[in-house]
Amino acid sequence: MSEDIIRIRDLSTRFFTAEGQVNAVSDLELTIERGEVFGIVGESGSGKSVTALSVMDLVESPGEITGGSIEYRNPAFADAIRDTHPDAVDGELVDLLAIPRETRQSLRGTSFSMVFQDPESSFNPTLTVGEQLAEAVEVQRRASANPRSTRARTNRSRYSLGSYVLSTVLPSQRYVTDESRNRAVELLELVGIPDPVERADEYPYEYSGGMLQRAMIAQALAGEPDVLIADEPTTALDVTIQAQILDLLSDLQEETGMTILLITHNLGVVAWMCDRVGVMYAGEIVERGQLEDVFDRPTHPYTKGLLGSVPDLEGAGGRLQPIPGNVPSLLDREMPDRCYFADRCPKAMDECLEHPPEFDVEGSDEHAAKCYLAEVEYTESRALPADYFELKDASETDERPVAADDEEPHRTGSGTGQETETTPAGDGSTSGSGGDSE
Numbered sequence: 001m002s003e004d005i006i007r008i009r010d011l012s013t014r015f016f017t018a019e020g021q022v023n024a025v026s027d028l029e030l031t032i033e034r035g036e037v038f039g040i041v042g043e044s045g046s047g048k049s050v051t052a053l054s055v056m057d058l059v060e061s062p063g064e065i066t067g068g069s070i071e072y073r074n075p076a077f078a079d080a081i082r083d084t085h086p087d088a089v090d091g092e093l094v095d096l097l098a099i100p101r102e103t104r105q106s107l108r109g110t111s112f113s114m115v116f117q118d119p120e121s122s123f124n125p126t127l128t129v130g131e132q133l134a135e136a137v138e139v140q141r142r143a144s145a146n147p148r149s150t151r152a153r154t155n156r157s158r159y160s161l162g163s164y165v166l167s168t169v170l171p172s173q174r175y176v177t178d179e180s181r182n183r184a185v186e187l188l189e190l191v192g193i194p195d196p197v198e199r200a201d202e203y204p205y206e207y208s209g210g211m212l213q214r215a216m217i218a219q220a221l222a223g224e225p226d227v228l229i230a231d232e233p234t235t236a237l238d239v240t241i242q243a244q245i246l247d248l249l250s251d252l253q254e255e256t257g258m259t260i261l262l263i264t265h266n267l268g269v270v271a272w273m274c275d276r277v278g279v280m281y282a283g284e285i286v287e288r289g290q291l292e293d294v295f296d297r298p299t300h301p302y303t304k305g306l307l308g309s310v311p312d313l314e315g316a317g318g319r320l321q322p323i324p325g326n327v328p329s330l331l332d333r334e335m336p337d338r339c340y341f342a343d344r345c346p347k348a349m350d351e352c353l354e355h356p357p358e359f360d361v362e363g364s365d366e367h368a369a370k371c372y373l374a375e376v377e378y379t380e381s382r383a384l385p386a387d388y389f390e391l392k393d394a395s396e397t398d399e400r401p402v403a404a405d406d407e408e409p410h411r412t413g414s415g416t417g418q419e420t421e422t423t424p425a426g427d428g429s430t431s432g433s434g435g436d437s438e
C-alpha cells in the first residue's frame with residue numbers, strides 16, 4: 001500500500017448565516033493515499049463540495065473552517081517551513097490549518113488544483129482559451145521562481161531566477177511569455193483538444209461543453225499538481241462526453257501518477273474511476289473503504305439505499321428503491337444528538353437514538369462504517385416501531401397543553417385518516433398527525 005498524501009482529522013466547516021450556524025462538515029475523518037482516485041459520494045447537501053473547498057482553502061464568508069487538521073505529505077515543503085512553523089510540521093506532514101493563509105494558498109496549482117463542475121462560467125469570455133491557459137502556466141512559474149516564496153524553496157521550479165527577474169520588469173502586455181504559450185498548447189494537446197495550436201487562439205464560446213471541460217482540466221494541470229480535486233466534473237455534460245472526460249482523467253492519472261479526489265453524486269462515476277470511496281451524509285463520511293468492499297458489502301443503510309436507487313439494466317423489470325425522506329437540516333439547533341440517518345433508516349434501533357455512532361475501525365484502508373450495525377446484529381426486538389419518528393414529530397409539534405381531564409376533541413375532516421383535531425376552545429391549534437415530519 002502506498003503512503004498517505006492527505007490526512008484529514010476532525011475537520012469542521014461551519015456557515016454562520018442569519019438563520020443560525022450551519023454544520024456543513026462535522027468532524028470529518030479522511031485519508032487519501034498517494035496516486036489513488038478517492039471518490040466522495042452522497043446526495044446534494046451532504047457536504048461533499050464544502051469538503052473539497054475546505055481542502056483548497058476556498059471556503060468564503062460566512063463559511064469558516066472551525067476545527068480539525070488537514071495534513072499534507074510533502075517532504076520538501078515540510079523542510080521549507082520546519083524552522084518557521086515547527087508546530088505545523090510532523091515529519092513529512094504539514095498541517096495546512098496551522099500555517100499562515102498565504103503560505104497555504106501558495107500551494108494552489110502545484111500541490112492542489114481543482115476542476116469545477118461548470119466550465120462555461122469558469123473561463124473569461126473576453127480572452128482566448130490559450131491566453132488563459134498560458135496565464136495559469138505563467139502564474140505557477142513565477143510563484144515557483146520567486147526567491148521569497150516557500151514554493152521556490154521546494155526546488156520544484158523549472159523557471160530560472162533570471163527569467164523571474166526579467167518577467168517582473170516586462171511590460172504588462174508581455175505577462176505571458178512565448179514559453180508559457182507553448183506550454184498552453186502542449187496542455188491542450190495533452191487533454192485531447194484537436195488542432196491545439198489553432199484552438200488555443202479561439203474564445204471559450206467557440207468551444208463545445210466537452211472541449212471546455214477538457215480545457216479546464218488542462219488549466220488545472222498547469223502547475224503539475226500532486227492532488228487534483230474534481231468536483232462533479234461531468235455533471236454539466238452529455239452522457240457520451242461524460243465518458244470521454246472520465247477516460248481522460250483516468251489516463252492522466254495513470255500517466256502522471258497524481259492523486260485525484262473525485263466529488264460526485266453519481267455512483268456510476270465512482271464505480272468507473274475510484275480505488276476507494278467515502279460515502280457522505282449530513283456533513284460526515286458514514287462509510288469508507290475499497291470500492292469493492294463498499295459496493296459489494298455495504299454496511300451502512302444509507303450506502304445500501306444509494307446503491308438500491310441506481311438503475312440496473314441487467315435486473316430488467318426491477319423497481320428502483322428510493323430512500324424515503326430528505327437529507328436533514330444542517331442547522332446546528334435542528335441537528336439531533338443521534339444518528340442523523342435514523343429517521344430514514346429502515347433498521348433504526350434503540351441504540352441509534354443514544355448518540356451519533358463512530359467508525360468501528362480505525363485506519364485509512366479498512367472498510368468501516370459509522371453505524372451500529374457494524375457492531376451489533378439487527379434483530380426485530382431491537383428495532384424502533386415503524387412509526388416512531390412520525391409519532392415523535394407529531395408530539396413535538398403539538399402545542400396544546402395536555403390535561404388529564406381534557407374534553408374529547410372534536411374531529412374534523414373526511415374520515416380518511418387526514419383528520420385534524422381542534423381544541424374545545426376552538427382556537428385553531430392542531431394536534432395529532434397533522435405535523436410534518438420534514
Ligand code: SF4
Pocket residue numbers: 300301302339340341342343345346347348349352357370371372373
Ligand atoms: S446507526 Fe442505526 S439509524 Fe443509523 S444508519 Fe445505522 S442502523 Fe440506521
